[in-house]
């Protein structure tokens with residue numbers, strides 16, 4: 001049972017990580033569209049030059065695959081004519097990711113398992129790489145549930161901002177689909193519930209209410225029975241509503257149907 005801030009932070013991690021997987025293709029697409037800029041000259045190139053460029057791109061792509069999904073530019077200056085603002089954005093994402101790890105590591109510094117010891121770092125680095133990711137993502141996913149909700153909120157805001165910038169730059173919409181059957185939100189009664197599908201397994205997907213003004217009313221006064229009707233296991237006043245896959249709302253909305261719908265509409 002997670003605090004809603006914890007669920008929001010995890011969703012933000014998955015979403016940014018998913019958005020970053022599109023970045024290599026997006027950069028390649030830019031290179032193709034702007035190929036004349038690759039040499040700094042707008043002239044025809046010989047086959048040998050094109051071949052050299054192709055080899056360079058392929059090498060860079062392999063490097064990026066090795067450092068998969070870190071958002072890090074592995075080395076030196078870009079061989080491809082990528083817009084400077086995109087390079088800035090990648091650097092910002094790298095810094096924000098490192099800052100998020102610092103916050104979470106500090107919060108868990110006394111935890112016997114989650115403290116970011118060198119040994120643990122080697123273990124998760126290994127695990128993370130084998131799963132095609134970077135150790136920072138693995139660490140955040142593992143340690144966020146042990147991090148105080150207020151700090152999770154901070155991490156979520158940091159990552160969500162970068163996610164929005166990156167998706168806007170690439171023209172990529174959020175990974176979400178309407179809840180099948182479109183049941184109304186238990187609190188605002190609007191039919192604007194969405195399943196967030198960035199996480200690799202549907203067991204980690206979450207449902208959110210897209211109504212901007214729909215915030216949790218908290219527990220209220222138990223004697224008056226005026227708590228929020230949202231049904232979140234932990235109700236927290238002022239937090240945007242979010243339900244995980246184990247919540248009654250997710251079961252009643254048919255998480256399996258959501259899965260089927262998303263495999264058709266989400267790449």
Ligand SMILES: [Zn+2]
Nearest residue numbers: 185188209214
């Ligand atoms: Zn709502």
Ligand SMILES: [Zn+2]
Nearest residue numbers: 216217228230
């Ligand atoms: Zn609520």
